[in-house]
Amino acid sequence: MSEPLETEDFFMHLCSLAAKRSNDPVTRVGSVIVNEDNIIVGVGHNEMPKNSNKFSWEKDNPNPLENKGPYVCHAELNAIVNKNAANLKNCRIYVSMFPCNECAKLIIQLGITEVIYYSDKRANKDYTKASKRMFRETGVKVRQFSPKNEKISIDCDEINGDKSRKRRRPDESDS
Ligand SMILES: O=c1ccn([C@H]2C[C@H](O)[C@@H](COP(=O)(O)O)O2)c(=O)[nH]1
Numbered sequence: 001m002s003e004p005l006e007t008e009d010f011f012m013h014l015c016s017l018a019a020k021r022s023n024d025p026v027t028r029v030g031s032v033i034v035n036e037d038n039i040i041v042g043v044g045h046n047e048m049p050k051n052s053n054k055f056s057w058e059k060d061n062p063n064p065l066e067n068k069g070p071y072v073c074h075a076e077l078n079a080i081v082n083k084n085a086a087n088l089k090n091c092r093i094y095v096s097m098f099p100c101n102e103c104a105k106l107i108i109q110l111g112i113t114e115v116i117y118y119s120d121k122r123a124n125k126d127y128t129k130a131s132k133r134m135f136r137e138t139g140v141k142v143r144q145f146s147p148k149n150e151k152i153s154i155d156c157d158e159i160n161g162d163k164s165r166k167r168r169r170p171d172e173s174d175s
Contacts, residue, residue: 075097076107115141
């Protein structure tokens with residue numbers, strides 16, 4: 001049995017897990033919103049708008065309308081629209097990559113007070129510089145966070161509690 005996950009490690013690993021649902025071939029992003037009681041109130045990943053498979057994940061097509069940029073719904077946006085709380089005031093948002101300027105605007109306007117991110121791989125982009133400026137100017141706290149154990153294993157067999165036993169379906173009993 002692996003060690004219990006610490007609270008913040010859990011939220012950041014949950015971002016990575018959510019990111020795994022993305023179809024973006026280059027950058028998969030996951031986001032988790034948590035309230036003041038550490039209750040998860042929203043989870044999202046970057047994905048194309050629902051009900052269509054007509055949008056391309058390209059990013060270098062000479063026709064800008066054939067690139068993913070104008071269409072992809074960002075992880076933070078999806079975590080926000082998936083929210084199961086009346087509002088997101090005083091919540092924290094965990095995200096696997098630093099939020100872009102459009103997501104930063106949503107975060108600020110919704111009253112989210114803290115951004116905890118893992119990767120800053122687009123730090124040189126103007127949209128990242130603009131978000132950092134907005135967060136700074138509006139008093140949104142920002143910090144980079146790496147889970148203590150950067151790699152965790154997710155093994156449904158652990159649910160059975162006995163690693164020596166053959167893999168069982170959830171509905172299989174001991175007898
Ligand atoms: O705040 C953000 C910024 C970006 N994303 C998504 C949008 C795209 O699917 C990728 C970025 O693609 P690159 O090829 O690395 O430019 O990340 C997001 O979800 N949230």
